[in-house]
Amino acid sequence: FGGQLIEIDEVDSTNLHAQRMLKKQKVVEGTVINAKHQTHGRGQMGTKWYSGEGLNLTFSVILFPKFLTLEKQFYLSKVIAIGMVEAIEKLSIFNVKIKWPNDIYVGKDKVAGILIENSVRGQEIEHSVIGVGVNINEQDFGIYGLGATSLSMEAGELIETGHLLQSLLKSMQKWYLMLRAEKYFEIDDAYHHRLLNYNQWAYYEKDDQVIKAKLVGVKNYGNVVLENEIGDLSEYGLKELKFII
Numbered sequence: 001f002g003g004q005l006i007e008i009d010e011v012d013s014t015n016l017h018a019q020r021m022l023k024k025q026k027v028v029e030g031t032v033i034n035a036k037h038q039t040h041g042r043g044q045m046g047t048k049w050y051s052g053e054g055l056n057l058t059f060s061v062i063l064f065p066k067f068l069t070l071e072k073q074f075y076l077s078k079v080i081a082i083g084m085v086e087a088i089e090k091l092s093i094f095n096v097k098i099k100w101p102n103d104i105y106v107g108k109d110k111v112a113g114i115l116i117e118n119s120v121r122g123q124e125i126e127h128s129v130i131g132v133g134v135n136i137n138e139q140d141f142g143i144y145g146l147g148a149t150s151l152s153m154e155a156g157e158l159i160e161t162g163h164l165l166q167s168l169l170k171s172m173q174k175w176y177l178m179l180r181a182e183k184y185f186e187i188d189d190a191y192h193h194r195l196l197n198y199n200q201w202a203y204y205e206k207d208d209q210v211i212k213a214k215l216v217g218v219k220n221y222g223n224v225v226l227e228n229e230i231g232d233l234s235e236y237g238l239k240e241l242k243f244i245i
């Protein structure tokens, strides 16, 4: 990843920039678009992603995971998230977890988010834009502060963003190659290991109802499997369930 690294001072969204590039030119797999500032940063489920100028990382990686069938598409999110946790742990920050479906947490606070946008043709993923936003040197989240943290707040020192970008790209690439090599067992093992609340009782919210359940698995296409107190299993989609932390 990052063989082609495009650095931009300001853009609407690196994901949108990547999609425009894919429309109009030939793009090498692993191309990275990194922006200092996004005017229309996008988050999951139509939300906005705000990021203080020059303080954090907002970038997108372009991939062509043609080998991955649609029903296994969530593996992309898994390998990216595992790679991110590994890179963050290298900063001697601990208690870094993946919060299903697409967030990275340190303790009870969110430190990074992933927005994957796939273009699908038939049963194949033609291209995938992996958008990553990491709070790095932000110290004050203002009104968005509740439940948010940054790596420097956790590490107690400023972090060099360029160096961290390289480290993130390296470990994300390592796990992407594992996926290409079809090492599903190793990936699932690493994922469960880092998954927040895995096999633990916790509370979730669905349609304004609170459910006490144990997260026992994540399906290949992204749904989560919860076990309730009498041992029944139920599957929930990406938009159906809220985690209560």
Ligand code: BTN
Binding pocket: 012, 013, 014, 015, 016, 038, 040, 041, 042, 043, 044, 045, 047, 049, 057, 058, 059, 060, 102, 103, 112, 113, 114, 115, 130, 131, 132, 133
């Ligand atoms: C989320 O947690 O809601 C996902 C946030 C993803 C933000 C990143 S920043 C780089 C890339 N470009 C975007 O517009 N969004 C993603």
